[in-house]
Amino acid sequence: xxxxxxxxxxxxxxxxxxxxxxxxxxxxxxxxxxxxxxxxxxxxxxxxxxxxxxxxxxxxxxxxxxxxxxxxxxxxxxxxxxxxxxxxxxxxxxxxxxxxxxxxxxxxxxxx
Amino acid sequence: xxxxxxxxxxxxxxxxxxxxxxxxxxxxxxxxxxxxxxxxxxxxxxxxxxxxxxxxxxxxxxxxxxxxxxxxxxxxxxxxxxxxxxxxxxxxxxxxxxxxxxxxxxxxxxxxx
Numbered sequence: 529x530x531x532x533x534x535x536x537x538x539x540x541x542x543x544x545x546x547x548x549x550x551x552x553x554x555x556x557x558x559x560x561x562x563x564x565x566x567x568x569x570x571x572x573x574x575x576x577x578x579x580x581x582x583x584x585x586x587x588x589x590x591x592x593x594x595x596x597x598x599x600x601x602x603x604x605x606x607x608x609x610x611x612x613x614x615x616x617x618x619x620x621x622x623x624x625x626x627x628x629x630x631x632x633x634x635x636x637x638x639x640x
Numbered sequence: 641x642x643x644x645x646x647x648x649x650x651x652x653x654x655x656x657x658x659x660x661x662x663x664x665x666x667x668x669x670x671x672x673x674x675x676x677x678x679x680x681x682x683x684x685x686x687x688x689x690x691x692x693x694x695x696x697x698x699x700x701x702x703x704x705x706x707x708x709x710x711x712x713x714x715x716x717x718x719x720x721x722x723x724x725x726x727x728x729x730x731x732x733x734x735x736x737x738x739x740x741x742x743x744x745x746x747x748x749x750x751x752x753x
Contacts, residue, residue: 532683561740561741563741569745570729570743570744570745570746571676571684571729571731571741571743572743573740573741573742573743576739576740584739584740586740619683619684627672627674627689627733627735627736627739628674628686628689629674629686629741630686631676631683631684631685632683633682633683634683
């Protein structure tokens with residue numbers, strides 16, 4: 529069964545550095561999402577993306593965040609200048625024609 | 641925006657007993673309600689979902705009920721097994737394919753052998 533994949537699985541960075549989190553959604557899916565989950569807390573929506581543009585974004589998704597689909601398979605989340613509070617698990621998800629969102633395994637980001 | 645409340649935060653049951661987790665939502669426009677199971681360090685995995693035109697849906701030992709008037713929905717797991725132990729999240733969205741999911745705070749279910 530096809531799955532969403534994400535790289536890296538873990539990322540450690542210094543505060544103020546830029547990070548790029550990568551996702552490969554399920555082939556032929558058209559809608560892509562980023563969520564984050566701070567340790568022990570609920571999953572929070574960041575942004576949704578369709579037809580090469582942002583569909584919705586939350587208050588968390590400020591100017592420090594950006595998303596891109598650089599080619600036909602990858603979907604990336606960039607954090608320009610990381611803060612301590614950006615430490616979290618970041619999940620990518622994708623949706624086909626239906627509403628079911630399939631989540632990737634996540635990237636655990638630690639900002640020191 | 642949408643707000644989803646989930647209770648209880650922790651739930652322990654004996655193997656073979658039933659478990660019930662409840663969620664309420666605030667936005668009457670929400671019409672899609674999935675439930676995800678998340679094992680420690682793993683991705684959330686969809687276990688069942690329900691749309692607002694349906695009051696109940698069942699899949700083997702798992703069922704979900706929806707009360708649109710009261711704006712609440714519940715997950716029922718019967719004949720619980722140790723492998724059901726995980727964190728369960730409810731979520732709500734306005735539906736369609738590009739709609740954000742708003743998650744509840746999660747329920748840590750422990751099934752005691």
